[in-house]
Amino acid sequence: MRIKRDDGGKPLTDEKGKRIKERDPERWGKGDRYKVRYYDPDGNEMSESFPDRQLRKAQAFLTKMQHDVLAGVFIDANAGKVNFKTYAESWLQGQSQDAATRQTLRSRLRSQLYPFFEKRNIGSVNAESVRDWLAWLRGRNLEVSTQAVYFDTLSSILSAAVEDKKIRVNPCKAQSVKKPKPAVRKVVPWPESRLRAVQLALPPRFAPTAELGAGCGLRQGEILGFSLDDVNRDEMLINVTRQIRVIGGELVFAPPKGGKTRVVPLAVGVLERLDHYAENFEPVVVTLPWLEPSGREVTVALLMVGNAGRPYSGSALNEVVWKPAFKRAGLAYTTKGDGMHALRHLYASMLLGRDVSIKELAEYPGHSDPGFTLRTYTRLLPSSRARARKAVDQVYVRSGQGNPGRPDDGPARSTVRLFAGQPVKPLKMFVNS
Incomplete structure (x- = not known):
C-alpha cells in the first residue's frame, strides 16, 4: 500500500486526520504479506513468507515448525530443493565398494531413473510422481521383475534422503504406491538327457563348462575363473574364491557374488573329467587386475580360456560358445530356461533328490539366505509323505x-x-x- 495523494502531491487524510492509503499499482500483489520467523534445532533463524489472506496458514506453519523442532523431526523447507540427479550421484558414492555393483547401479540410474526424475528436485518426488514413473516403466515394456529392481533402487535413494533430512517420508512406501510384484517363476530343471546333448555339442575347449556348472554348482563367472589350483584333492573340495567380471569394458578378477567365498564338495567323477581335460588342454597362466582395472595384478593358472590363451567374459561365452551349442545339438534355446544358470538348477535338483539338506544346498551354490534357496527350489523337493510315515514308524x-x-x-x-x-x-x- 502507499499514501494516497492529490494532484499536487499532497497526502490525503480522512475525517479523523489519518492518512489514506491505496494500492501501489507497481507493487500490489507482487510481495508476500506475512513472514514467519522461527529457529531450527541448531539455533539458526529461519523464515518463510506467505501472501495476503493466508494468515491462518502462516500461523499453522509456525506451529508445525515449533512442534517439529521440539519433537526432533524438523526438516528444513529448503533442504529438498536439491536436484534429484545431483543427490542420486552423491548417494551412489556411498554404495558398495565393489566396482561391478557401482557400475550396475549407475547403469540403472542412467537408463530408467534420470530420464524421468533428473529435472525434479528431490523434495518434489511424491507418491503421485512415483506412480506416474511406474506407469512410464510399464510403457517401456520392461519385465515386471526388472521394474521391481528399479523400484528398489529409487526407494533406496529416497530412504537415504529421509535419513539426510532432505524429505520427511519415502513416497515409495506410501499406501497408494505398489511395488511391481513379478510372478513367481517355477524352476524346471533340465532332464539329464538335455545336459548330455549340450555336453556333446560344446566345443572340446569349453567342455568343463557343464562339469563345473551342473557338477559343482558354480556360476558363470566362477567357471571362467576356475583353476585346478583351487582343488583340495585330499578332502575332495573346491575353494571358490574368484570369478571373472567386466568392469568398464575390461576383464578383472573379483570375489564371488556378494563377496562370499565358499567350499564345494567335489565328486570323483567330476575331478576325473577335469584332469582328463587338463591333459589335452594345459592350463594357461593369466594375469588380470583385482576388482577394478586399476587394481593390483593377480596371476592365476586358468583351466579354461579361449584362443591364444585369451580369457572370456560371460557375455562372450554365451554368444560364442553356449548358444551355438544348442543349435549344434538340435535344441531350441529359450532365454529364461536355457541360460548357463540352468546348470545350477540341475545341480540343486540332483542334490535335493538325494536328501541333501536345504542348509547345505544354500551353502554349496553360495546363496546368501537358506530361505531364498527354499523358496526357489521348494517344488523340487521330493514327496515327503512316504518318508514322513517311515520316520514316525521307526x-x-x-x-x-x-x-x-x-x-x-x-x-x-x-x-x-x-x-x-x-x-x-x-x-x-x-x-x-
Whole structure:
C-alpha cells in the first residue's frame, strides 16, 4: 500500500486526520504479506513468507515448525530443493565398494531413473510422481521383475534422503504406491538327457563348462575363473574364491557374488573329467587386475580360456560358445530356461533328490539366505509323505495285522510300542461327578 495523494502531491487524510492509503499499482500483489520467523534445532533463524489472506496458514506453519523442532523431526523447507540427479550421484558414492555393483547401479540410474526424475528436485518426488514413473516403466515394456529392481533402487535413494533430512517420508512406501510384484517363476530343471546333448555339442575347449556348472554348482563367472589350483584333492573340495567380471569394458578378477567365498564338495567323477581335460588342454597362466582395472595384478593358472590363451567374459561365452551349442545339438534355446544358470538348477535338483539338506544346498551354490534357496527350489523337493510315515514308524512300531503307517488301517487293536519295543502302559482316567 502507499499514501494516497492529490494532484499536487499532497497526502490525503480522512475525517479523523489519518492518512489514506491505496494500492501501489507497481507493487500490489507482487510481495508476500506475512513472514514467519522461527529457529531450527541448531539455533539458526529461519523464515518463510506467505501472501495476503493466508494468515491462518502462516500461523499453522509456525506451529508445525515449533512442534517439529521440539519433537526432533524438523526438516528444513529448503533442504529438498536439491536436484534429484545431483543427490542420486552423491548417494551412489556411498554404495558398495565393489566396482561391478557401482557400475550396475549407475547403469540403472542412467537408463530408467534420470530420464524421468533428473529435472525434479528431490523434495518434489511424491507418491503421485512415483506412480506416474511406474506407469512410464510399464510403457517401456520392461519385465515386471526388472521394474521391481528399479523400484528398489529409487526407494533406496529416497530412504537415504529421509535419513539426510532432505524429505520427511519415502513416497515409495506410501499406501497408494505398489511395488511391481513379478510372478513367481517355477524352476524346471533340465532332464539329464538335455545336459548330455549340450555336453556333446560344446566345443572340446569349453567342455568343463557343464562339469563345473551342473557338477559343482558354480556360476558363470566362477567357471571362467576356475583353476585346478583351487582343488583340495585330499578332502575332495573346491575353494571358490574368484570369478571373472567386466568392469568398464575390461576383464578383472573379483570375489564371488556378494563377496562370499565358499567350499564345494567335489565328486570323483567330476575331478576325473577335469584332469582328463587338463591333459589335452594345459592350463594357461593369466594375469588380470583385482576388482577394478586399476587394481593390483593377480596371476592365476586358468583351466579354461579361449584362443591364444585369451580369457572370456560371460557375455562372450554365451554368444560364442553356449548358444551355438544348442543349435549344434538340435535344441531350441529359450532365454529364461536355457541360460548357463540352468546348470545350477540341475545341480540343486540332483542334490535335493538325494536328501541333501536345504542348509547345505544354500551353502554349496553360495546363496546368501537358506530361505531364498527354499523358496526357489521348494517344488523340487521330493514327496515327503512316504518318508514322513517311515520316520514316525521307526519310533512308533505297530504290531499285528495291517500295513504299518497306512492311515486307512483303522483302529489299532495291538499294543503300541515306543522305543526299543518297550510297551506303553494304558493311562487310567477317573472323573468325579
